[in-house]
Amino acid sequence: xxxxxxxxxxxxxxxxxxxxxxxxxxxxxxxxxxxxxxxxxxxxxxxxxxxxxxxxxxxxxxxxxxxxxxxxxxxxxxxxxxxxxxxxxxxxxxxxxxxxxxxxxxxxxxxxxxxxxxxxxxxxxxxxxxxxxxxxxxxxxxxxxxxxxxxxxxxxxxxxxxxxxxxxxx
Amino acid sequence: xxxxxxxxxxxxxxxxxxxxxxxxxxxxxxxxxxxxxxxxxxxxxxxxxxxxxxxxxxxxxxxxxxxxxxxxxxxxxxxxxxxxxxxxxxxxxxxxxxxxxxxxxxxxxxxxxxxxxxxxxxxxxxxxxxxxxxxxxxxxxxxxxxxxxxxxxxxxxxxxxxxxxxxxxxxxxxxxxxxxxxxxxxxxxxxxxxxxxxxxxxxxxxxxxxxxxxxxxxxxxxxxxxxxxxxxxxxxxxxxxxxxxxxxxxxxxxxxxxxxxxxxxxxxxxxxxxxxxxxxxxxxxxxxxxxxxxxxxxxxxxxxxxxxxxxxxxxxxxxxxxxxxxxxxxxxxxxxxxxxxxxxxxxxxxxxxxxxxxxxxxxxxxxxxxxxxxxxxxxxxxxxxxxxxxxxxxxxxxxxxxxxxxxxxxxxxxxxxxxxxxxxxxxxxxxxxxxxxxx
Numbered sequence: 001x002x003x004x005x006x007x008x009x010x011x012x013x014x015x016x017x018x019x020x021x022x023x024x025x026x027x028x029x030x031x032x033x034x035x036x037x038x039x040x041x042x043x044x045x046x047x048x049x050x051x052x053x054x055x056x057x058x059x060x061x062x063x064x065x066x067x068x069x070x071x072x073x074x075x076x077x078x079x080x081x082x083x084x085x086x087x088x089x090x091x092x093x094x095x096x097x098x099x100x101x102x103x104x105x106x107x108x109x110x111x112x113x114x115x116x117x118x119x120x121x122x123x124x125x126x127x128x129x130x131x132x133x134x135x136x137x138x139x140x141x142x143x144x145x146x147x148x149x150x151x152x153x154x155x156x157x158x159x160x161x162x163x164x165x166x167x168x169x170x
Numbered sequence: 171x172x173x174x175x176x177x178x179x180x181x182x183x184x185x186x187x188x189x190x191x192x193x194x195x196x197x198x199x200x201x202x203x204x205x206x207x208x209x210x211x212x213x214x215x216x217x218x219x220x221x222x223x224x225x226x227x228x229x230x231x232x233x234x235x236x237x238x239x240x241x242x243x244x245x246x247x248x249x250x251x252x253x254x255x256x257x258x259x260x261x262x263x264x265x266x267x268x269x270x271x272x273x274x275x276x277x278x279x280x281x282x283x284x285x286x287x288x289x290x291x292x293x294x295x296x297x298x299x300x301x302x303x304x305x306x307x308x309x310x311x312x313x314x315x316x317x318x319x320x321x322x323x324x325x326x327x328x329x330x331x332x333x334x335x336x337x338x339x340x341x342x343x344x345x346x347x348x349x350x351x352x353x354x355x356x357x358x359x360x361x362x363x364x365x366x367x368x369x370x371x372x373x374x375x376x377x378x379x380x381x382x383x384x385x386x387x388x389x390x391x392x393x394x395x396x397x398x399x400x401x402x403x404x405x406x407x408x409x410x411x412x413x414x415x416x417x418x419x420x421x422x423x424x425x426x427x428x429x430x431x432x433x434x435x436x437x438x439x440x441x442x443x444x445x446x447x448x449x450x451x452x453x454x455x456x457x458x459x460x461x462x463x464x465x466x467x468x469x470x471x472x473x474x475x476x477x478x479x480x481x482x483x484x485x486x487x488x489x490x491x492x493x494x495x496x497x498x499x500x501x502x503x504x505x506x507x508x509x510x511x512x513x514x515x516x517x518x519x520x521x522x523x524x525x526x527x528x529x530x531x532x533x534x535x536x537x538x539x540x541x542x543x544x545x546x547x548x549x550x551x552x553x554x555x556x557x558x559x560x561x562x563x564x565x566x567x568x569x570x571x572x573x574x575x576x577x578x579x580x581x582x583x584x585x586x587x588x589x590x591x592x593x594x595x596x597x598x599x600x601x602x603x604x605x606x607x608x609x
Contacts, residue, residue, distance in 0.1 A: 018458060019450030022236040029237075029425030033418070047230045050421075054236075055228040057454065058461040065458040071193035072459055072513045076555050078191035086191075093192040100199045107213070108220040137220050 007146050008157060011064040014143065018061035021053045045125040052133065059136040063143035066097075067158060090159075094151045101145035108137025171208075173482025180205055180474060184520070194516050195459075198466035199223075205473040222472070223465040230421065231337040232464070236457040237424035238285025238328035241405060243449040244431040246293055248440035251280055254402055255297050257394035260386065267369030267376040269302045270315040271362055277319030278358040279399065281326040282406040283431075285333075286456070287551060291320030291559050295566030302376075309571055310579035311368070311375040317559045317576075318361050318583030321548040325354035325541075328409050328427060331514055332544060333420065334460065338467060338518050339526055341540045343420045344413045345605040349537045350544060351410075352604050357590045364586055401437075405430045414608050463515040471523040484527050494532045498539070498595050501525050502546050509550020513558065517547055538594075541601035545591040552584040 029050075032043040065071055078086045114120075115130035122128045150158035171179075180201050187197035199219070206215030245251040255276040265271050273294050280290050294316045302312035324331045327347040336343035369376040409427040412418030418426065435441040474480045492500065501521070508517045529539050551559045554577050563576050594600050 015451050015454055016447070018454035019447065019452075022240065022453050022457065023446075023450045025233060026237055026240060026425050026428040029233075029422065030429045033422055033426065050233050051228040051230055054232055054461065055224050058227055058458050058465065059223075061454050061458040062462050065455055065462070066193070068455055070455045070459050071195055071462065072515070073191055073193045074188040074512060074556060075191050076511075077189050089190055093187070093190050093196075096187065096192055096200060097196050100196050100203070103199075103203055103216060104220055107216050111217055111221055133224065134221075137224065 004150070004155065004157070007143075007150070008067075011067055011143065011147070014060045015064035015068075018057035018064075021057040025050050025053055048125045048128075052128075056136045059140035060143075062140050063147045066144065066147050091152060094148050098145055098148035098152065101141045101148055104141025105138045105145060106141075108134060108141055112138060171477065173478040176205075176209065176477035177474070177479035177483060179208075180470070180477075180479065181520070184516075188512065188516070194513060195462040195466060198463060198470055198516075198519060202466055202469040202473065205477070206469060209473050209477045218472075219469045222468040226465050226468040227461045229337060231343060232333065232461065233421045234328070234333045234343070234424035235285070235330045235460065236453050237421070237428050238330045238333065239289075239453045239456055240449060241328060241409075241424075241427045241431045242280075242284030242286045242289040243452050244428070244435055244441075244446075245280075245283055245402065246289055247445045247449050247452075248435040248438065250398070250402060250435060250438060250440060251283070251293050252297050253394075253398040254279060255294065257398040259298075260391045260394055263385070263391075265366060266373065267307075267311060267365040268379065269298055269305065269307065270311055270365045270369070270376060273298050273302075273315045274319045274358055274361045274365065277316070278322065278326070278355070279402075281319070281323040281329075281354065282410075283328075283402055284323060285328040285330040287320050287323040287331070287548075287559065288562055290323040291316060291562045292566060294319065295563060299566060303568065305379060306377050308375045309567075309575050311365070312579075313563050313567060313571070313576055314579035314581075314583050315361060315365060317552060317563050317580050318587070319358065320559050320562070321551045321587065322354050322357050322361075324544055324548045324551075325350035325357070327351065327413070328424060329544075330460075331547065332540075334464070334515065335518060335540055335543060335547075338464070339522050339536070339540065339543075341536045344416075345537050345609055346540045346544075347413055347420060348410070348605045348609060349541050349601045353541055353545060353590060353594055353600055356593070356600065357587060360586050360590065361583060364582065368582075401434050404434070416609065460515055463513075463519065467519050470519055474523045480523050480527065483524050484531070487524075487528055488531065492528070492532060494534045495595075497528055497532050497534065498542060501528075501539075502542060502591065502595060505543065505546035506549060506553070509547060509557075510553045511556050513556070514547045514550065517550065518543075535598060535602060537605055538598045538601050542591065542595055545587065545594060549584055549587050549591065552580040552587070 028046055032046050036042050078089055112131045112134035115134055120130040122130050122133060147158055183201040183204060184197050187200055188194055202219045203216060206219045210218060258276045259272045262268055262272050277290055277294050284290055299312055332347050332350055333343055336346045405427050408430050409423045412423035412426060413420055504521060505517060551557050554560060560576050560580060564573060
């Protein structure tokens with residue numbers, strides 16, 4: 001498997017993992033309601049786990065969502081320009097996206113490293129090492145960065161034709 | 171730096187980058203990174219941008235969003251939603267513009283089951299638009315009701331956008347969910363009234379269905395309703411009943427709604443692992459898109475506050491001596507303008523840092539404000555050039571339907587929604603009565 005295919009497989013896995021995380025949240029909540037209804041106690045850690053899963057799933061799947069063309073964008077101007085004139089604009093915005101991804105890698109990675117170095121722990125229902133919580137930030141930055149590089153290099157799989165009708169939204 | 175310079179800098183960066191086509195979430199992150207470097211200091215400010223991204227979305231109050239979306243996805247991918255619309259189709263007979271009325275009625279029912287405006291519009295567009303066009307309905311009468319009722323999904327629980335607004339604006343989510351029901355139903359009723367009157371006065375808009383099969387007996391029409399619709403209404407009962415009675419939190423209700431949807435789908439023999447995985451991946455896609463924007467929310471509001479932009483703008487607004495009603499009208503005007511150009515999550519991020527302090531200072535009822543906010547955003551779904559549901563309709567309509575026709579189709583329904591918005595602004599009990607009675 002070449003590196004681009006590996007990246008693609010990673011993105012697909014991240015999308016599936018995020019979906020499974022939401023499925024797990026639903027299943028655990030139903031279990032918690034059942035346990036509470038039977039006066040058998042409560043899953044005291046569920047709130048904390050749900051919060052972490054919401055955050056981790058969002059960041060881990062951000063690059064996959066980008067590849068799906070599902071990050072909402074205001075594309076009126078780009079659509080008006082036509083494909084030829086829109087291309088340099090698209091490249092410029094991809095470069096800006098790459099810069100944002102780099103910030104997540106450098107500063108998110110830096111924060112995770114600092115947390116690991118100092119042994120910082122977040123105390124809620126669990127005592128969770130903070131570096132573990134911060135890890136999705138540089139990971140997301142890395143995946144997003146590779147995706148934006150592929151877009152800048154014109155890799156066909158990284159830049160699906162944008163279809164305004166398929167914008168994701170609530 | 172003057173407060174207005176800071177405000178202009180932040181807004182110009184976000185709007186400028188959005189206009190160039192950078193995904194909205196990244197536009198907010200760029201503004202945050204630059205704003206943090208300028209106002210919070212480098213490099214500590216940038217570190218707070220990435221750390222705040224985690225804090226913004228690691229929030230339990232956001233949990234109903236993927237769960238509400240999952241309910242709708244399960245019903246869509248298992249085909250149960252289409253069966254329900256077909257059952258409602260069989261019940262409504264001899265009404266001018268019959269299928270358009272079916273679209274609104276079916277959409278109202280599906281709004282009570284699905285948490286997504288886009289899912290409702292896409293489902294009805296696929297199920298009923300070809301039927302209406304084949305029966306020579308005028309394209310505007312075929313498309314308008316579907317887009318309009320898609321927007322109502324935002325008001326009738328379960329609604330993911332309501333959860334998002336409640337969470338970001340610190341408005342009690344349970345009360346806000348219940349408060350949307352009455353305005354949503356009023357809107358649906360007015361849409362039906364409009365369709366019936368227009369088609370009665372101009373039958374060419376929706377020709378009578380000639381050559382249809384022999385009329386069915388009452389039990390033949392009602393049986394599909396009891397078989398395909400009534401079980402689905404259990405989802406609404408579980409979700410809204412739990413919230414109404416206070417037995418369950420919105421998150422508990424959402425989880426029970428998911429469980430109920432899965433049980434119904436399994437009992438109907440329509441649930442497979444493959445479909446379930448497809449549902450979860452779709453939910454992951456939409457949730458990621460929306461929460462990634464929200465990840466920028468905390469820093470964005472912090473920078474506006476730290477730079478003095480929030481206080482400066484608020485003081486200037488208070489100088490204008492707004493009454494609560496004047497402030498509401500001002501907010502509506504801003505939201506309607508924004509709705510033409512940006513998506514709903516961006517509208518919240520751009521306005522809530524200013525609107526919420528203003529509302530608190532003027533003692534505006536937050537539930538009332540929340541419902542007004544939701545309806546104003548709903549109109550944004552229908553107003554060109556960026557109205558999202560206009561593009562969803564373009565995606566499901568035949569290729570020869572032009573964008574101009576879609577705008578025209580949405581226009582009367584956008585005006586009706588605007589009328590309901592005015593009603594809610596001037597008569598708050600439409601929004602506040604139901605939560606006041608039951609909660």
